[in-house]
Amino acid sequence: MSDVPAFGTPARRLFQLEDGSIYLNHGSYGATPRDVTAVQRHWQDRLEAEPSRFMEREFRPGLRVAASRLAEWIGVEGRAVALVENATQAVNAVLRSMSFRPGDEILINDQTYNAVKNTVRWIAARTGAVVVQVDLPFPAYSADSLLSAFAAGLSGRTRLAVIDHVTSPTALVMPVERMVAAARQVGAATLVDGAHAPGMIPLDLPSIGADWYTGNCHKWMFAPKGCAFLWASEEVRADLHPTVISHGYGQGFVTEFDWVGTRDASAHFALPDALGFLERFGPERVRDRNHRFVVDAGRRLADTWGTETGAPPALTGSMITVRLPDGFGSSQADAIELRRRLLDERRIQVPINALAGGLWARVSGQIYNDDSDIDALAEAILTERRNSA
Ligand SMILES: Cc1ncc(COP(=O)(O)O)c(C=O)c1O
Incomplete structure (x- = not known):
């Protein structure tokens, strides 16, 4: 296992993701490792x-x-x-x-x-x-x-x-x-x-x-x-x-x-x-880590925002939805606009959807993510809310 990069930044170097971006949307299109490309x-x-x-x-x-x-x-x-x-x-x-x-x-x-x-x-x-x-x-x-x-x-x-x-x-x-x-x-x-x-x-x-x-x-x-x-x-x-x-x-x-x-x-x-790439890291190890990562991320985000997650750990894989605090509207147009701002102004890529009367972020956890990605999202939402108050 010693030649296998650690999760987070070392693993991220194996991907082609732009520097400086916070990529919390593996779920939509995946991200292909450099060697596989x-x-x-x-x-x-x-x-x-x-x-x-x-x-x-x-x-x-x-x-x-x-x-x-x-x-x-x-x-x-x-x-x-x-x-x-x-x-x-x-x-x-x-x-x-x-x-x-x-x-x-x-x-x-x-x-x-x-x-x-x-x-x-x-x-x-x-x-x-x-x-x-x-x-x-x-x-x-x-x-x-x-x-x-x-x-x-x-x-x-x-x-x-x-x-x-x-x-x-x-x-x-x-x-x-x-x-x-x-x-x-x-x-x-x-x-x-x-x-x-x-x-x-x-x-x-x-x-x-x-x-x-x-x-x-x-x-x-x-x-x-x-x-x-x-x-x-x-x-x-x-x-x-x-x-x-x-x-x-x-x-x-x-x-x-x-x-x-x-x-x-x-x-x-x-x-x-x-x-083969997945086998190098261990498929089970990757699944478990991603699951634990998003469950923990969901709990931290929900605590920071004073909200809740969309599902308990038993119904969660490597993605989790977290309700955003009030103040961002509740329509799909509001969701699209907030997603645009996060991407264009803060380089945070995360899907936002209008559900159950509010807006929800869908956070993916992949081997290249680490806690700093979650901290950045948590803080960005709080700042956005302060700015729009
Ligand atoms: C549940 C579900 N079905 C189908 C699709 C479509 O996948 P694709 O665009 O690869 O056909 C997606 C894509 O995210 C999905 O989440």
Whole structure:
């Protein structure tokens, strides 16, 4: 372990983040280590040195190597894993592969990611399916309350339930296994949107029991942007197609997804090295540290501001929401304006959302963050409030 940099500033040197910025938003787009970006560039160079040979001989085998490596991490077989560019693409592939009849219900919730909500609405508008949206409790104090709010939206007509593993605006780690089981009881299919989960939460996909699971590798697994996966259970695999139909059509799940036209898959080819980066630090050690970091950060921020966090430690992964003190307004426009000021005037990057009648910061903790980042945010909010009083 002695050659592994310490968390905080030493680890930050391995990333390409600008000097002087306070980056508390790993969750939105990840941040790729310098060495992983170098590997990605190496793959691009290799392709351009002999484009035809690379595309015709190395492209698909390279994807399969990456998929098999990832498969070990998520407890499945490589042939059950399609590599896609992002979770949005994967959700679209699942929804567009299903057939819905008028009156079929698709269950989402108020915290479902907006791009996913749009996809569900688009499918519903084309098929006559009905979108059922339930409100989840927020702040959320228990897994039971999340489960019962979700279950209230299930009925004998529910054809598909879309379940976030970690919610985007509120950073809640959902009781997915129990939600999937509840959906199955009414005969609904289940798609778990685990955009944030890989690298943040230990994953063993078969134990979740869903029909489909998608996760991003470009967030908490350190892969370059444009690296995500879609896993499908054996029963639904044959009917699943990518959003782009190409040469592989009819030749099986993996073949269809591997070739969706000529493209740059260097982010996928660099995935084994991103996983190697994580292994160097120890995946469990990173997860635990990030979790402890944000739980502690949430408590300190809430104490400083006289507010509360959006979830207890049991529902928290590597991100936490903290309510801002009153005085900043309560609309999404207020949230956007405060976020802009923090970034433009103080170089603090942190998402702010309007929720539950107030504004909330969503704080990510990654190996390059340290307490001084949290202190800077705490102080910036107090100063902003004094200035606007
Ligand atoms: C829950 C959830 N789903 C889907 C996405 C979309 O991810 P991407 O932009 O990589 O498709 C995100 C992004 O943050 C998310 O939080």
